[in-house]
Amino acid sequence: MTEDSFTALMLLSTALFVVGLFGVLARRSILIQLLSLEVALAGPSLAFITAGARHADAGGQAMFVMILILAAAEVALGLALYLRLRRTADGTDSDSLSSLRH
Amino acid sequence: MNATFALWAGSLALISALLVVTRASVVHALIWLLVTLLSLSASFFALGASFAGAAQILIYAGAILAVFVFVVMTVDASPKALEQERARLGRAWVPPALVAALVLVPLFAWRGAPGADTAAPMGAAVSATDLGMLLFGPWAAVVEIASGLLLAALMGARHLGRRGKPEGRG
Known part of the structure; x- marks a missing residue:
């Protein structure tokens, strides 16, 4: 890996995070916002793996494992909340949850 | 370790990530997310992180997306609902895009690490x-x-x- 390709991979991971951030901000459907969060988490994981490969350090992959665990916990809780709330609110519009009341 | 292949697979991931956040149907977004995760895993393998690549396929693409598939079955996918979703995205995409672009602004000041030898290979699996x-x-x-x-x-x-x-x- 040269310095240039390292920089390019880091820019790519930032772009992945920004795409996910855009999805969370622009979409109204709760399920697609959760999918966009997954995209946003993919950016940092690429950055950690790239930095780990650049410095030949296992810490990058270890942080990726932590991101994986975070994503699994987030998806489990997020989808359980979604299934719970769509009985009382409109799942295609996150604004219908803004008052947090039934 | 092949950084060129990693860059190519990462670009593929970026393009499919853009498709994830712009599809109206949740099922289409889910399939493009699968493409994103699998091409990222190819990128991890090319960077010499074989455990991360395998975990990406097994846990992310295999387990986490499977949980999403169970929930997608409860979503209304009628043409009317898709039309409403498309109209919502068409009205409201400009301000979020500007906010997201603001995050990228500091990167334009990037000049590379000082004194780095840009041609020397580095890193290891x-x-x-x-x-x-x-x-x-x-x-x-x-x-x-x-x-x-x-x-x-x-x-x-x-x-x-x-x-x-x-x-x-x-």
């Missing part, structure tokens, strides 16, 4: 053995905290997913 020695040696407390997080998520999901009143006992 990291084996799963090294990763295990790190995780179950100096990082053992981190692994314990992560397992606590997973247990809390499991209990929370079970509590929220139960039928009946969520605030009741038993």
